[in-house]
Amino acid sequence: MTSTTSPPAVERAAGEPDRRPAxxxxxxxxxxxxxxxxxxxxxxxxxxxxMFVGIGMSLLHLTQFFIRNWSAAxxxxxxxxxxxxxxxxxxxxxxxxxxxxxxxxxxxxxxLSCLFGMAAAVLMQGSFRGRGLLRTLFxxxxxxxxxxxxxTWAFMLQRDNGLVNHLLGDDLHVVGTNxxxxxxxxxxxxxxxxxxxxxxxxxxxAFLILMAGLQNIPAxxxxxxxxxxxxxxxxxxxxxxxxxxxxxxxxxLVLFLWTFNDFNTPYVLFGKSAPLQADLxxxxxxxxxxxxxxxxxxxxxxxxxxxxxLLVTAVYLVSTGRRRSDV
Amino acid sequence: xxxxxxxxxxxxxxxxxxxxGCGSSGKAGxxxxxxxxxxxxxxxxxxxxxxxxxxxxxxxxxxQTGIKVKxxxxxxxxxxxxxxxxxxxxxxxxxLNIGNTWSASLQSTGALLPFDDATLAKIGGKGRFLGPSxxxxxxxxxAPAGVPLYGQAYALxxxxxxxxxxxxxxxxxxxxxxxxxGKKLTHGGQWGLTLQAGQVTENAHHAAILGAQxxxxxxxxxxxxxxxxxxxVAAIKQYVDLMAVDKIVNPSDAEYTDTSTSLKDVxxxxxxxxxxxxxxxxxxxxxxxLDDLGVTPIPFPAPVPxxxxxxxxxxxxxxxxxxxxxxxxxxxLKFVKFMDSADEQKILNKTYGSLPVxxxxxxxxxxxxxxTKVFQQVLATxxxxxxxxxxxxxxxxLVGGAMKTMFxxxxxxxxxxxxxxxxxxxxxxxxxxxxx
Numbered sequence: 001m002t003s004t005t006s007p008p009a010v011e012r013a014a015g016e017p018d019r020r021p022a023x024x025x026x027x028x029x030x031x032x033x034x035x036x037x038x039x040x041x042x043x044x045x046x047x048x049x050x051m052f053v054g055i056g057m058s059l060l061h062l063t064q065f066f067i068r069n070w071s072a073a074x075x076x077x078x079x080x081x082x083x084x085x086x087x088x089x090x091x092x093x094x095x096x097x098x099x100x101x102x103x104x105x106x107x108x109x110x111x112l113s114c115l116f117g118m119a120a121a122v123l124m125q126g127s128f129r130g131r132g133l134l135r136t137l138f139x140x141x142x143x144x145x146x147x148x149x150x151x152t153w154a155f156m157l158q159r160d161n162g163l164v165n166h167l168l169g170d171d172l173h174v175v176g177t178n179x180x181x182x183x184x185x186x187x188x189x190x191x192x193x194x195x196x197x198x199x200x201x202x203x204x205x206a207f208l209i210l211m212a213g214l215q216n217i218p219a220x221x222x223x224x225x226x227x228x229x230x231x232x233x234x235x236x237x238x239x240x241x242x243x244x245x246x247x248x249x250x251x252x253l254v255l256f257l258w259t260f261n262d263f264n265t266p267y268v269l270f271g272k273s274a275p276l277q278a279d280l281x282x283x284x285x286x287x288x289x290x291x292x293x294x295x296x297x298x299x300x301x302x303x304x305x306x307x308x309x310l311l312v313t314a315v316y317l318v319s320t321g322r323r324r325s326d327v
Numbered sequence: 328x329x330x331x332x333x334x335x336x337x338x339x340x341x342x343x344x345x346x347x348g349c350g351s352s353g354k355a356g357x358x359x360x361x362x363x364x365x366x367x368x369x370x371x372x373x374x375x376x377x378x379x380x381x382x383x384x385x386x387x388x389x390x391q392t393g394i395k396v397k398x399x400x401x402x403x404x405x406x407x408x409x410x411x412x413x414x415x416x417x418x419x420x421x422x423l424n425i426g427n428t429w430s431a432s433l434q435s436t437g438a439l440l441p442f443d444d445a446t447l448a449k450i451g452g453k454g455r456f457l458g459p460s461x462x463x464x465x466x467x468x469x470a471p472a473g474v475p476l477y478g479q480a481y482a483l484x485x486x487x488x489x490x491x492x493x494x495x496x497x498x499x500x501x502x503x504x505x506x507x508x509g510k511k512l513t514h515g516g517q518w519g520l521t522l523q524a525g526q527v528t529e530n531a532h533h534a535a536i537l538g539a540q541x542x543x544x545x546x547x548x549x550x551x552x553x554x555x556x557x558x559x560v561a562a563i564k565q566y567v568d569l570m571a572v573d574k575i576v577n578p579s580d581a582e583y584t585d586t587s588t589s590l591k592d593v594x595x596x597x598x599x600x601x602x603x604x605x606x607x608x609x610x611x612x613x614x615x616x617l618d619d620l621g622v623t624p625i626p627f628p629a630p631v632p633x634x635x636x637x638x639x640x641x642x643x644x645x646x647x648x649x650x651x652x653x654x655x656x657x658x659x660l661k662f663v664k665f666m667d668s669a670d671e672q673k674i675l676n677k678t679y680g681s682l683p684v685x686x687x688x689x690x691x692x693x694x695x696x697x698x699t700k701v702f703q704q705v706l707a708t709x710x711x712x713x714x715x716x717x718x719x720x721x722x723x724x725l726v727g728g729a730m731k732t733m734f735x736x737x738x739x740x741x742x743x744x745x746x747x748x749x750x751x752x753x754x755x756x757x758x759x760x761x762x763x
Contacts, residue, residue: 064717067415068437083761090757160579178516179578186525186581186735271584272404273527273728275735290408291724292758293432 051306058299067295080300091288095301097276098284102260105191105280109198110255114248116199117206122240125214135211142204150268153197157184157269185270190278198265202258206251213247214240249320256316257309281305362395363658366409368424368645370477370679372612374400380678388665394658407720413650414438421653422662425473427463427646428713428723434465434472435717440649440656441470450474450664460684463642463712473648474667477675478682479604480706481536481640485621489517489599498621501629502565505600509575512599519575521589521598524734525582527727530566533602534726535641535713537562540627542634545722546714552759554726555752558634563730564748565628571737578738581731587613593620604643605702608680622698624705640710644684682706718759725755 058080060066066073086092120138124131141149156163159181169177176182184193221239230238263282266274272291274283285305289298365385371377377400385396399420401409407429413419414436425433433439440446442464447453453461460478464471483505485498493512499505509519523529538545543558553559570576577598583589590606592598594615602625610620624639647666649659665671672688675681682702683689694703713719729751737743 064432064436067411068417070415089761090754091761094754159582183578183582183735183738186731187739273724273731276732287724287728290411292721293411294761297761 054299055303057295058303060296062294062296062299064293067293073296076296080296081304083297084301084304091297094279095281095284095288098279098281101191101277101279102281105195105198105278106256106259108195109202109259110252112195112199113203113206113255114252116203117208117210117251118244120203120207121210121214122236124211138207139204141200142202142208146201146264147268149201150197150265153193153200154185154269157193159183159185186275188277190270190275194266194269194278194280197269198259198262201265202255206255209247209251210244213244217243253313253316257313260309261305362397363422363655363662364397364399364420365662366406366420366423367398367400368406368426369400369402370645370681372609374402380675384666384671384674388662391665392658392661394655394661396662410438411436417652419650419652421650421655421659423648423650424476424645425648427460427473427475427642427644429720430464430472430646431466431715432717432720433648434469438651439472440651440653440659441472442474443470446660447471447474449660450667455667455685455687457684457686457707459642459706459710459712460644463644463715464646466715466717473646474663475644475684476647476666477645477679478684478706479643479645480682480702480710481532481602481604481625481643482622482701482705483600483602483625484593484606484610485600485623486593486596486598487619487621489596490621493599498623499626500623502626503629505626506569506573506575509569509573509600513575517596518577518592518598519573520569520600520602521583521592522569522576522580522602522734523583523586523589524570524576524580524738525584525731526586527731528723529586529727530730530734531723531727532641532643532713533566534559534563534730536625536638537566539636539638539641539711541565541632542636546716546718550716550718552718552722552756554722554756554759555749558632560745560748560752561632563726563733563752564743564745567730567733567737567743567748570734571743581734581738590615605680605682605699607698608678617698620698622701624701624709636711637709638711640705642706642710642712644681721759722755725758726752729755 059076059078060070060073061076061079062070062073083089083091084095087096124135155161159165162184164184165175165177165181168175169181183189217240221243222235225235225239261282262280263286266278266280266283267286270278270283273287274280281301285298285301288301289295367377367381369377371380378398381398381400385398389395403426406424406426410419410423410425410433414433419438425439434441444453456475457478460475461471464473464475483498489512490496490498490508493508495508495511499508505520512519535545538559541558541562543553543556543562545554545559546552570578570580577592580589586603586606586609589598589601589603590610590613593601594610594613607617607620611617627637627639628635647663649656649663653659666675667685669683669685669687672683672685673691673693676683676688677691677693682699683694688694689703693699714722716722733743733748733751736747
């Protein structure tokens with residue numbers, strides 16, 4: 001950006017050796033900021049301001065009696081937080097249970113998505129006939145509109161008329177049929193359904209990112225290791241995976257944040273009240289604020305969630321960053 | 328130096344943005360002065376169907392008064408959230424439909440125009456409305472948060488052909504008869520009764536009706552919730568037992584979240600009975616022959632529990648409210664008066680299969696059929712409003728949700744005991760207390 005060496009010759013010829021470079025030097029730095037300004041304003045408007053409003057709300061006793069006039073809502077101090085973390089009372093206990101459900105769900109969903117994405121990306125690394133077609137096909141779940149995709153899953157997972165029970169029960173005889181057919185949208189299996197749909201939706205993203213990461217690994221490394229007699233497996237462990245580490249670091253973090261906060265998938269799959277076994281924290285907080293009209297309590301839970309995610313992100317970045325610098 | 332250079336730019340941009348904001352809101356205020364916005368709830372078979380039914384009537388109103396009405400039909404899953412959002416922002420419709428059970432809850436937000444006597448006088452006075460429906464417009468002792476629009480009540484629909492095939496010659500009048508008939512009707516792929524067991528509000532409605540029959544008081548006079556009372560535990564267990572113990576309900580019903588699935592089950596002979604609001608029109612649309620469809624009040628427990636109230640339904644229905652923030656109050660009230668006029672009441676309730684809420688509309692022969700008379704009788708004599716307390720809508724969501732979980736457990740073969748039901752209701756009590 002600092003190209004101060006070439007202009008002077010021109011300027012001197014113009015007879016204004018001092019003022020013009022000074023002006024351009026002063027003017028130029030403003031431009032990037034001005035270009036950033038709209039983005040900054042919208043960032044403030046869409047993310048930062050609502051975040052602080054949320055923190056403010058969490059300190060109010062904001063129930064149905066006050067939503068029309070927030071300024072009349074009495075201050076709640078930290079009572080909303082106390083209610084949320086009192087794990088012996090039903091509200092806190094339910095939040096904690098929902099939290100652990102979400103942790104389990106996130107670990108499974110992110111783990112499986114990364115595993116599938118990695119497997120597919122590595123297997124598709126070499127060129128073969130039909131590779132482009134397969135790549136496109138793999139990306140379809142990611143390209144489909146979320147609502148349409150998940151509602152289709154909801155239909156397929158219905159007990160009586162769903163495709164899943166038809167396939168598993170009537171065709172493959174893995175599960176019972178008719179009155180013995182399993183439920184997928186209620187009870188314990190609802191968790192399995194939720195993980196399956198979530199993995200189906202997010203693994204193509206992992207695949208896409210890892211595929212891009214693989215393109216950046218120099219072919220020489222594979223050639224050199226092949227000359228040294230490394231097997232395919234050894235190449236994967238000693239070349240591919242270490243070279244992908246920076247990509248993986250970001251991928252896992254992004255998937256973690258998305259999955260942990262995922263509202264749409266459970267909401268479309270189960271509706272407003274998710275089964276207990278699949279009661280993710282985002283739905284739970286929605287229930288606690290919108291359904292019971294207690295926006296102060298819901299905000300407090302959201303702030304706690306925000307703090308948790310910030311903490312995890314910080315610890316993750318510090319620990320993976322250190323490991324990388326150790327290498 | 329740099330900062331000083333940038334600051335004017337920022338200030339300018341901010342000013343421009345705020346000026347744009349002022350401009351647009353000013354314009355919006357002007358545009359609405361001639362036009363009312365009306366949020367209608369989904370009463371017909373689809374949102375489109377509602378638009379087709381309502382538009383000609385709205386056009387009629389425009390011809391009569393010169394006031395235009397912009398119609399928005401809003402589905403049930405969104406309506407309450409939309410109203411809450413409108414309440415919070417102050418940017419709402421002028422006139423809107425609300426589920427009458429939300430009256431006290433929405434009344435407590437202060438978002439709806441109170442219909443005091445002077446206001447009621449403008450639309451023809453209190454006396455025109457049916458007593459029970461008018462009682463479901465807000466907390467006792469407060470000016471109503473709206474006026475009734477469509478009347479509804481619950482009753483038991485049954486498939487006459489299936490009853491005849493099972494050798495049952497009259498519909499059940501008591502709960503033990505319902506269960507006995509249900510058992511006779513359950514065989515092969517056929518079930519005695521269908522329930523919308525996965526539908527939160529439907530579950531809550533039945534919790535209230537059966538609770539009243541058992542003598543439960545869901546809220547005390549101070550508005551404190553008492554859902555885990557032995558009477559309410561008995562009522563909810565009695566309802567869930569239809570699937571868990573009596574086994575006359577298909578476990579798959581635990582996934583049912585909309586009415587049409589149950590209506591189809593009755594029409595196609597997959598289930599013989601269904602407790603629902605007046606819905607002949609919808610039955611017809613799913614292919615049910617109305618000659619084969621019987622209606623009877625929801626059965627009562629026998630022997631009658633101590634303290635049980637003779638209730639077959641709650642006062643269901645839709646109210647018409649005016650948003651307090653409206654800039655067109657007079658036009659809005661004119662519209663309310665129009666919708667509650669005897670003529671419109673006849674036309675709309677006939678189309679939707681609901682009940683008129685003004686007595687002068689009942690002269691129409693359409694409301695003299697045997698089926699309508701059953702609902703009319705129930706609504707007039709044995710229906711009580713759901714608790715008119717600010718927490719009513721939370722009650723529906725929490726109890727209905729808990730029952731959905733109970734049905735899911737029952738469907739998966741988990742035993743439903745008194746303790747289990749009580750523990751769930753105890754949790755609801757505490758959640759309600761925490762949100763209050």
